[in-house]
Amino acid sequence: MKKKASDLECPIIHWNADSRVKEDAAEYGAAxxxxxxxxxxxxxxxxxxxxxxRAGNHVAGQLLRSGTSPYGNHGEVEAAESLKDFIHKLKVCLKELKETRRWLRLIEKSKMLSEKSMIPILAETEQLIRIFFTSIRTAEQNAK
Incomplete structure (x- = not known):
């Protein structure tokens, strides 16, 4: 039996019948x-x-684009027009976070900044990757 859009749920975000993302809890979206x-x-x-x-400026430009992209793209997730669009936009956020992780690792390995200063931002990036990965997996499973 095919699920109706109103039946599709993600533990973090609900997808409702009017094809708009609805927050599971009011504080989720704000958080x-x-x-x-x-x-x-x-x-x-x-x-x-x-x-x-030269290297610092190159990496800075790449990191600035990939590292700030999830912020804007998350707004797109909230305004998704269909479940397929919702999942796709979550995947864009995840892709950008993974690219950000690579640039951060390069900064660490090339010693552009100290390893100690990189630990918190790398940990936060990993946490956001896990959040988006889990959200995508749940949305895909519930879409079946």
């Missing part, structure tokens, strides 16, 4: 926006701390 806002702000501060060298 996720706050998380992504703070994450993006930390990325911006980190980018500003990178050395003003």
């Amino acid at each position: 996720r926006r706050a998380d992504s806002t703070e994450f993006s702000a930390r990325i911006i501060r980190l980018v500003d701390a990178l050395p003003n060298t």
Whole structure:
């Protein structure tokens, strides 16, 4: 039996029949926006701390794009027009977070910034990756 859109649930976000994302709990949306806002702000501060060298500027530009993209894309998730669109936009956020993780690891390995200063932002990136991965998996399972 095929599920109706109104039956599809994600533990974090509900998908309802009018094809709009509805927050499971009122605080979820605000909390996720706050998380992504703070994450993006930390990325911006980190980018500003990178050395003003050819390599530093290249990495800074890449990290600035990938590290702030989940903030804007999460807004797209909240305005998804269908379940397929919802899942796709979550996957875009996940892809950008994974790219961000790679740039952060490169910064750490190339010693552009100290390893100690990279630990918190890498941990936060991993946490956000897990959150988005779980949300995608749950939405896909519930869509069956």
